[in-house]
Amino acid sequence: MQSPAAGDIRDWMVEYLAELLGMGPTEISTTTSFEVYGLDSTAAVGMSGDLSEWLGLKLDADLAFEFPTIASLAEHLAERVRASTSAS
Amino acid sequence: MNADTLPSPALSEELELDFATLVDVCRRHAEDRSTRSAYRWLENGEDEGASLTFGELDRKARAIAARLQALGPEAPRVLVLHSGLDFVCAFLGCLYAGGAAVPVAVPRRHQRPDALLRIALDARVDAVLAPAAVRDAMEASGSVDGRLARVPWIATEAIDERDGSHWVAPAIEPDRIALLQYTSGSTGAPKGVAVTHANLLHNQAMIARAFGHSESTVFVGWLPLHHDMGLIGNVLQPLFLGIPCVLMAPESFVQKPVRWLEAITRYRATTSGAPNFAYDLCTRRVPAERRATLDLESWRVAYNGAEPIQAETLERFAEAFGPCGFRYESFYPCYGMAEATLFVTGGLSDEPPAVATWEDSALKEHRASSALPGASDARRLVGCGRPWLGCRVEIVDPETLERCPPDRVGEIWLAGPSITSGYQNQPDLSAEVFGAELANGEGPFLRTGDLGFLRGDQLFVTGRRKDLIIIRGRNHYPQDLERSVWASSPALRQGCGVAIGVDSGSEEQLVVVQEVREAGREEAAAAAPALESAIREAVSRHHGLRVHDVVLVPKGTIPKTSSGKLRRLEMRAAYLAGTLPPLDTVASG
Numbered sequence: 001m002q003s004p005a006a007g008d009i010r011d012w013m014v015e016y017l018a019e020l021l022g023m024g025p026t027e028i029s030t031t032t033s034f035e036v037y038g039l040d041s042t043a044a045v046g047m048s049g050d051l052s053e054w055l056g057l058k059l060d061a062d063l064a065f066e067f068p069t070i071a072s073l074a075e076h077l078a079e080r081v082r083a084s085t086s087a088s
Numbered sequence: 089m090n091a092d093t094l095p096s097p098a099l100s101e102e103l104e105l106d107f108a109t110l111v112d113v114c115r116r117h118a119e120d121r122s123t124r125s126a127y128r129w130l131e132n133g134e135d136e137g138a139s140l141t142f143g144e145l146d147r148k149a150r151a152i153a154a155r156l157q158a159l160g161p162e163a164p165r166v167l168v169l170h171s172g173l174d175f176v177c178a179f180l181g182c183l184y185a186g187g188a189a190v191p192v193a194v195p196r197r198h199q200r201p202d203a204l205l206r207i208a209l210d211a212r213v214d215a216v217l218a219p220a221a222v223r224d225a226m227e228a229s230g231s232v233d234g235r236l237a238r239v240p241w242i243a244t245e246a247i248d249e250r251d252g253s254h255w256v257a258p259a260i261e262p263d264r265i266a267l268l269q270y271t272s273g274s275t276g277a278p279k280g281v282a283v284t285h286a287n288l289l290h291n292q293a294m295i296a297r298a299f300g301h302s303e304s305t306v307f308v309g310w311l312p313l314h315h316d317m318g319l320i321g322n323v324l325q326p327l328f329l330g331i332p333c334v335l336m337a338p339e340s341f342v343q344k345p346v347r348w349l350e351a352i353t354r355y356r357a358t359t360s361g362a363p364n365f366a367y368d369l370c371t372r373r374v375p376a377e378r379r380a381t382l383d384l385e386s387w388r389v390a391y392n393g394a395e396p397i398q399a400e401t402l403e404r405f406a407e408a409f410g411p412c413g414f415r416y417e418s419f420y421p422c423y424g425m426a427e428a429t430l431f432v433t434g435g436l437s438d439e440p441p442a443v444a445t446w447e448d449s450a451l452k453e454h455r456a457s458s459a460l461p462g463a464s465d466a467r468r469l470v471g472c473g474r475p476w477l478g479c480r481v482e483i484v485d486p487e488t489l490e491r492c493p494p495d496r497v498g499e500i501w502l503a504g505p506s507i508t509s510g511y512q513n514q515p516d517l518s519a520e521v522f523g524a525e526l527a528n529g530e531g532p533f534l535r536t537g538d539l540g541f542l543r544g545d546q547l548f549v550t551g552r553r554k555d556l557i558i559i560r561g562r563n564h565y566p567q568d569l570e571r572s573v574w575a576s577s578p579a580l581r582q583g584c585g586v587a588i589g590v591d592s593g594s595e596e597q598l599v600v601v602q603e604v605r606e607a608g609r610e611e612a613a614a615a616a617p618a619l620e621s622a623i624r625e626a627v628s629r630h631h632g633l634r635v636h637d638v639v640l641v642p643k644g645t646i647p648k649t650s651s652g653k654l655r656r657l658e659m660r661a662a663y664l665a666g667t668l669p670p671l672d673t674v675a676s677g
Contacts, residue, residue: 038624041632042342049343061339
């Protein structure tokens with residue numbers, strides 16, 4: 001599989017949050033803070049786990065606090081994916 | 089209901105009889121089983137990290153205690169700001185010094201340290217045990233303030249084990265306080281439960297007996313160590329028994345719930361448990377292909393406590409993980425609270441959970457009346473077992489203070505050697521909660537604020553009298569949530585909003601009912617979405633909780649008592665009945 005770029009990761013998170021929060025994907029903004037969606041800490045930590053599973057990366061549990069929007073988190077993760085594929 | 093006496097495993101019998109304090113227990117293990125594994129930590133919930141034998145634990149505890157003894161106070165109170173196995177060593181170090189541990193969560197970067205500062209002040213701590221890195225981070229964010237700035241901080245990792253030679257074994261009377269357990273309390277008025285050595289040992293003996301523990305018990309756990317269920321259950325019970333325990337961080341579990349079940353598989357754990365939500369999380373989030381690699385045959389006691397236990401959760405979990413060797417009979421529903429040290433009631437460990445069906449309409453009128461399963465008016469409740477080892481449970485009418493007849497739901501009152509002496513620095517509240525007497529003068533009892541009834545050898549918990557909100561096993565005080573809500577926008581009326589817990593059928597959910605400042609009808613309606621998201625954002629940021637529903641109401645909606653206290657239970661009833669006035673009604677008064 002081609003490693004996911006920031007755009008793919010953004011799309012993945014939009015889908016993920018839309019399903020989790022029971023909203024339509026078009027209602028999710030990639031530049032709005034996760035907190036505005038009222039995401040609880042269990043869900044935020046769970047998302048880091050599911051992202052880690054999908055991307056095959058070890059991720060910190062509090063990632064969504066560090067990078068509090070879909071856009072910033074996707075950017076960071078795409079960087080990590082690039083670093084790990086070029087290292088291997 | 090009185091506890092009967094059952095034959096107990098030889099091990100716990102011996103521990104019950106021979107030891108006055110937890111320090112005595114540890115010292116004995118250091119002699120008897122010095123090189124045996126006590127604790128193992130799993131990094132990321134997967135990789136084997138630090139480990140401790142009983143001998144190493146004793147050496148580290150002595151070295152930490154020697155440092156604390158050098159500070160002077162005979163019974164120092166020590167804030168423990170650690171996670172992982174360092175937490176276990178630091179906790180025991182406090183006890184070895186003859187002091188009391190005050191465990192708190194290590195603050196995260198994005199969290200307000202207010203609660204921590206108030207706890208340090210309330211507990212009048214004499215010292216702080218924390219890694220240097222935690223202190224540096226807190227200093228950088230300006231959180232080393234108030235009492236925390238005036239007491240010595242000891243960087244536990246820098247302590248040389250050889251310092252243990254300076255340790256002087258203190259004479260500790262059994263009723264000395266070993267632990268101040270802050271019940272993730274209201275930050276405005278933290279409540280520290282004062283737990284003695286005698287309380288701890290009695291509770292440990294109860295757990296050992298009720299859970300059917302023995303020399304061959306193996307623990308796996310991930311609950312927060314500074315919290316009563318993680319500390320008394322997962323850390324101290326294995327220590328009491330002298331058996332091995334494998335621990336991981338709560339975040340590791342929440343990130344990938346399969347890690348919990350993988351650890352049970354890998355270490356052939358026999359006892360492991362969590363609040364109800366964790367079993368749901370496993371059913372929902374452990375992918376089918378990962379289930380094939382699990383072997384849960386060894387899991388004999390899957391305890392479930394700290395929040396309402398749902399029959400559906402147990403059934404779904406057993407269905408999902410039955411093919412992995414999980415047995416439904418392994419579920420061990422139990423009831424407890426920090427005010428009673430931890431464990432209060434539980435069933436027989438080899439029997440399946442007692443699930444029974446009751447008439448819901450009768451329960452609402454505080455009557456317990458059996459119903460046929462599947463009836464339209466039926467509510468299923470999971471029994472939480474019975475008291476053990478000299479503990480008593482009484483069901484009491486909270487108004488008349490008389491014992492309830494068997495078919496009535498009343499407040500659960502408790503007595504026995506595990507009941508703690510009260511809240512630190514709160515004599516009035518302690519007298520009210522811990523010093524309750526029946527109308528006939530019998531007492532004292534601990535008033536739990538929980539409602540329930542006894543049927544056969546089972547306690548059924550039906551709800552709560554107090555307005556505490558319990559989500560995923562954590563207590564949330566409405567006062568704290570409300571303060572955050574009020575601060576979220578100047579358009580909200582300060583002091584005129586309530587946070588309430590509402591049972592969704594599968595879990596408790598948070599609802600906010602809040603008055604808005606006077607505004608024209610159209611303006612108020614137009615501003616509502618922005619106010620709602622400000623409220624959601626504030627609660628998510630400061631408490632890590634999702635608000636299930638926000639209801640904005642006009643001025644004057646929320647009733648208060650004559651002393652100005654919010655009537656939360658009344659608002660809860662109005663919310664459930666759907667009788668709250670919409671925002672565009674004309675404000676009265």
